[in-house]
Amino acid sequence: MAETAVVPTRRRSWAGWRFIGPFMAVFALVFLAPIGYSIYLSLFKNRLIGGNSFVGLDNYRQALHDPNFWSALGRVSLFLVVQVPIMLFLALLVALAIDSGRLYGKSFFRVTVFLPYAVPAVVATLMWGFMYGSQFGLIGSINDSLGTAIPDPLQPSWILAAIGNIVTWEFVGYNMLIFYSALRTVPGSLYESAEIDGAGELRIIRSIKLPAIRGALVIATIFSIIGSFQLFNEPAILQNLAPNAITTYFTPNYYAYSLSFAGQQYNYSATVAIIMGVITMVIAYVVQLRGTKER
Amino acid sequence: MATMTRRRLLAAAAATATALALGACGSDDDSTDGGGAASATVSTADVDAALQKGGALTVWAWEPTLKQVVAKFQEKYPAVKVNLVNAGTGNDQYTALQNAFAAGTGIPDVAQIEYFALPQFALGKSLADLNAFSAESLKDKYTPGPWNAVHSGKGIYGLPMDSGPMALFYNKELLDKHAIAVPTTWTEYLEAARKLHKADPKAYLGSDTGDAGFTTSMIWQAGGKPYQVNGTEVTINFADQGSAEFVKVWQQLISEKLLAPTNPWTDQWFQGMANGTIATLATGAWMPANLTSSAPGGSGKWRVAPLPQWQAGARASAENGGSSLAVTEKSQAKNLAYGFLRYANEGDGVQIRIDNGAFPATTAQLNSPEFLGKEFAYFGGQKANEIFAESARNVVPGWSYLPFQVYANSVFNDTVGKAYVSATPLADGLKAWQDQSAKYGTEQGFTVK
Numbered sequence: 001m002a003e004t005a006v007v008p009t010r011r012r013s014w015a016g017w018r019f020i021g022p023f024m025a026v027f028a029l030v031f032l033a034p035i036g037y038s039i040y041l042s043l044f045k046n047r048l049i050g051g052n053s054f055v056g057l058d059n060y061r062q063a064l065h066d067p068n069f070w071s072a073l074g075r076v077s078l079f080l081v082v083q084v085p086i087m088l089f090l091a092l093l094v095a096l097a098i099d100s101g102r103l104y105g106k107s108f109f110r111v112t113v114f115l116p117y118a119v120p121a122v123v124a125t126l127m128w129g130f131m132y133g134s135q136f137g138l139i140g141s142i143n144d145s146l147g148t149a150i151p152d153p154l155q156p157s158w159i160l161a162a163i164g165n166i167v168t169w170e171f172v173g174y175n176m177l178i179f180y181s182a183l184r185t186v187p188g189s190l191y192e193s194a195e196i197d198g199a200g201e202l203r204i205i206r207s208i209k210l211p212a213i214r215g216a217l218v219i220a221t222i223f224s225i226i227g228s229f230q231l232f233n234e235p236a237i238l239q240n241l242a243p244n245a246i247t248t249y250f251t252p253n254y255y256a257y258s259l260s261f262a263g264q265q266y267n268y269s270a271t272v273a274i275i276m277g278v279i280t281m282v283i284a285y286v287v288q289l290r291g292t293k294e295r
Numbered sequence: 296m297a298t299m300t301r302r303r304l305l306a307a308a309a310a311t312a313t314a315l316a317l318g319a320c321g322s323d324d325d326s327t328d329g330g331g332a333a334s335a336t337v338s339t340a341d342v343d344a345a346l347q348k349g350g351a352l353t354v355w356a357w358e359p360t361l362k363q364v365v366a367k368f369q370e371k372y373p374a375v376k377v378n379l380v381n382a383g384t385g386n387d388q389y390t391a392l393q394n395a396f397a398a399g400t401g402i403p404d405v406a407q408i409e410y411f412a413l414p415q416f417a418l419g420k421s422l423a424d425l426n427a428f429s430a431e432s433l434k435d436k437y438t439p440g441p442w443n444a445v446h447s448g449k450g451i452y453g454l455p456m457d458s459g460p461m462a463l464f465y466n467k468e469l470l471d472k473h474a475i476a477v478p479t480t481w482t483e484y485l486e487a488a489r490k491l492h493k494a495d496p497k498a499y500l501g502s503d504t505g506d507a508g509f510t511t512s513m514i515w516q517a518g519g520k521p522y523q524v525n526g527t528e529v530t531i532n533f534a535d536q537g538s539a540e541f542v543k544v545w546q547q548l549i550s551e552k553l554l555a556p557t558n559p560w561t562d563q564w565f566q567g568m569a570n571g572t573i574a575t576l577a578t579g580a581w582m583p584a585n586l587t588s589s590a591p592g593g594s595g596k597w598r599v600a601p602l603p604q605w606q607a608g609a610r611a612s613a614e615n616g617g618s619s620l621a622v623t624e625k626s627q628a629k630n631l632a633y634g635f636l637r638y639a640n641e642g643d644g645v646q647i648r649i650d651n652g653a654f655p656a657t658t659a660q661l662n663s664p665e666f667l668g669k670e671f672a673y674f675g676g677q678k679a680n681e682i683f684a685e686s687a688r689n690v691v692p693g694w695s696y697l698p699f700q701v702y703a704n705s706v707f708n709d710t711v712g713k714a715y716v717s718a719t720p721l722a723d724g725l726k727a728w729q730d731q732s733a734k735y736g737t738e739q740g741f742t743v744k
Contacts (some may be wrong), residue, residue, distance in 0.1 A: 048418055049740030051528050107637065136563045156716050200385065243558065244505055244712035248705060261390050262705035263395075263735060 041270040048264075057259070059271035069251035069272060073279070075160065075249050080228040083164040088220060090168065091175035096205060098176075099183040110180070114173035121170060125237040128166045129154075154242035163234045171227070175220045182216035183209060218291030222284045229280045232257070251274040299331065337428050337451060339628060342637070345630035349374020355392065356407035358383045358456065358618065360651040364644040368635065371643070375631065378597035385409065389701055396421045396625075404626040405635055408434055408453060410444035411508065414524070414698040416621065417447035423622040425451040427678040428633050436641055440614050440690040441656040447698075448526065453619030454640040455656035457648070459534040459579020460686035461512060461602045461615045464586070467675070468596040469498065469571045478603045481544045484575075488553040491574060499555035501548075502573045505715045506559060508615060509578070513541045515694045516613035517605045521729070522697050528742045529697060531733050533725040540605045546721045556715075565589040570596075577602060579615035580683035584652030587673050601686065611690040617656065654683060661687060699739060703732040 017024075042059050046052040063069050080133040094113055098106055116124065131138040134152035143150055153162040186208065194204050232253040239254075248258035252272060260269035328453045354365070354377055368608040382391045389412055395401045396419065408416055416422050430451045434442060441455035465477060470487075473494045478484035488500035503509065509741065514521060519537020523530035548554050555573050557564045567573035569592030576582070586593060602612055620640055622632040638644050645655050649666065660666050661684050670676045697703050710731055711724035 047738070047740040048415075133563075134567075156713075241558065243708040244716040247709040249709070258705065263392055263699075263702045265738075266397075274600070 038270040038274055041267050042274055045269050046267055055267075059268050060275070062268065063271050063275055068247075068255060069275075070251065072249045072252045072255045073276075076228050076231055076247050079160060079164060079231065080225060082266065083167060084221070084224040086164075087168045088175055088190060088217070088224065091172045091220070092179055092217075094176045095179035096209065098180055099209070100201065112175075113176055116170050116172070117174040119170070121233040122237060125166055125234045128162075128169075129238055129241045132162055136285075139149060144185055150237060153243055154238065156245040159238070159242060160244040163231070163238065166234050167227075167231075171224075175224075177219050178216050179213055182213035186212045214291070220289070222287055225284050225287060226280055229253075229276060229283075300474070323541070324650055336426075337633070342428065342630050342634045345724065346372045346375060346634040349376070350628050350631050351376045351378065352405065352628060352635055353378045353380060353403040354405040354407075354620075354635065355380050355382045355388060355403040356405075356620070357381050357388060358648075358653070360648040360653045361407075361639065363651055364639050364647050367647055368638050371638075372634075375635075377635065386701065386705070392416075392421075396623075399625070402623050402625045403531040404628055404632040405620055405622055407618050408621050409616065409706070410441065410455075410614070411511075411696045411700045413452055413619060413621065414447045414696055415443060415450040415701050417450060418698045421624055422452040423624050423626065423629055423632075423661060424635075425454070425622065425633065427629075430454065436658060438658055438661060438687050438690075439654050441617060443692070444614070444617070445619050454636045455619050456640050457581055457617050457654050458656040458687060459581050459614050459616040460683055460690055461516070461579055461613055461655070462679075462682050462686050463575055463577050463579060463600045463602050464582060464597055465600060466571060466573075466593065466596050467567070467598045469574045470523065477598075477600045479601075480607050481540075481603045481605055482607075484603045485544055485547055485553075488548060489551065492553050494505050498572050498574060499567075500553065500574045501576065502555035502559070502564065502567065503545075503548075503715075504554075504556055504558050505708050505712040507704035507711075510541070510707070510711065511696075512613045512615040513545070513577075513646065514538050515691060516602065516611050517541050518691060519612065520693060520695075524695050524698060527740070527744070529736050530744045531697070531729045531736070533722075533729045537605075539722075540723060542722050542725065546714075549721060566592075568575045569593045571596075580654040580680075580686065581616060581619065583671060583673060583679065587652070595675050598674050598677055599671075599682050601682055610689045611691050612686040613694070614690055634693035661671065697732065697736070698741070699732070699736060702735055703728070706731050706735075708724070 029228040043054060043056060044052055045055045045059065077142040087108060094109075097103055098110055098276060113270075118128075120224070129137075134140050134143065134150075134154070139150050139153065151158060153159070153165075190208055191204060194208060230253055231251040235250045235254050236248050236257070239250075248256040248262065253276070256269045256272045256276070257274065308526075349372065352375060354361070356379065359378060365379050369375060369377055382388045382403075388407070390408055392408075393702055395403075403493075408422075426449070433454070437455050438458060438722070440460070443460045445451055445453045445455055455735075463477070470477065470491075473491055473492055475487045476483075478487045484500065488530050489501050491498055514533075514537050517537035517540040519533075519535050519541070521531060521533045521535060521538060523532075555567060557567055557573065562575070568576065571592040586597065601610070604611060620636050622636065639648075641657060645657050645660055649655055649660060655661060655666075667680050667684060668678055669680050671679045707728060710727035711721070713719040713727075714721040714724035733743045
């Protein structure tokens, strides 16, 4: 870098660097360096017999043919397609209800719905895990006392829905707040004129409120996509309760974790992490492009 | 800095010191120590000198009775300062240990390592070969199972700390109530399981949600040898007779839902044993202390019986769990570390640990009348150690774990676990486990057959 700067250029370019220098140094250290190191790791293979060797893109080739990786990706994609719309719809509904001004105890509702977000994900999952228990948990107690036969939420066919429920509970409030704050920026005069024009509440929502919070919707969607692809805490904690339902490759992140911590496949783990990073980036970018283009 | 160089010098001096002829007296006919053994031997005198001279020692272990051992050790050798660290139990500690080895820093001098995990660490050249201390001479001090377990090839990578010869723990009160006899074979066990669950739908004869250690121990007892290890050549085969015996009975227990779906080591599990919803537990002899502390409600109701057999009239047993203490290769105070190992696992430490509820691996204690005659209040005054000691003698020889068993166990629930929660047959689950383990082995450079 220094060599190229020796070439006589306008002095102005240096002043700029001085301002962003401190940021760039920290950015490079805590952001670029780990990524660079992961890429470096992903090009090697360290084996119990034979030691460390450079393998080029072998790890990437292996990952693309790894059924475990694809099943993990498929699982979070399904989660994304089902859970995110439900969560965002609920959040939107609550935000509109609170914003409508017809709700008594508005701030009470706002705080209550937001509260689960303040509970750490680990604690929330543990709490739900106890409730899900079909033997000793809440589900078990309900089945016992009412004679119902609610299926075990921690069995393999239900576990993803059970996790979706936890995540929805955690994040409805957070997304509601994003939507609600966007709604508050709509000038009141717009509503007044709409009323004068004879528009009903539904019409106002469709023609004024929804277009106004479009940006917030896109942002919330992108956050949710990233969140879904990075699903880790919930399965990692429920794994203790349902070891046979949550595999070591349940989500891509959990797979990367298991690879490095149970099998010492640090190199392959880094590869999986990088591929997931790229996929997440691409999808989030596409959503952003689409979301803003049609505006 | 100064202490480091001094310690390094000490270690170097000890390594080059002339060995006293200690190894010669205890040698057996089969000691053909061609390869593997270190060239220079450290004598007992060197170890004693290191203990007297003192220094600092970091020990990673989760075994609770080591606390008292460390206290007494420091009383005896005031110059030694032991830093006992609980870096997690089982896999958590192995993860931390592997990370330390990978990083090359923060490595303890001594680590507690379970028998099943020892080959993996030995292979990674992370542990010191104790042949350098003529550890082979301690052979007769230990029961064959654990002594075999600390070997990897010709190398000795730890000293046995405890052992887990298996027995059947059962709730006598519950079985008596339903007039069920204590099963002596696994076929009887299956019938008893049916009878109990029918009489009381809330009660199960046993609990199992898929546990790698338990499954391998069962196959071990049945005479199966799914793992054969010869250097870097590994054979994995769950299609042998022993595995088939296990599958035959266990598949029925699973399919008929006769096993409580309670995960081991949870509160519910201990509650189940205390309140009579889990009637038996087949596990290692280290269990009593856990029952006493975590399931006090079962006190007086429980008894111990020999492990049910796969062949009527046989007396086969297997080990379940048990761990060793090992010296790390990177330790700067190996002599001192070995001194601690001998104190804790062969010297005064053994009795201290027994007094606090541990089950030893040393023959002297296992055969002592005082040990065998101990009456357990939890088991209604039964002399349970007699049964455990008998079991230790009957452990089927020739078992070995994979040199990457830590990994293999981590994918057990991905594969065999499916049989517990879906229609997947247990045999298919074991085959999938075999394939997954073989795939990993091949990737890691082993020759897998």
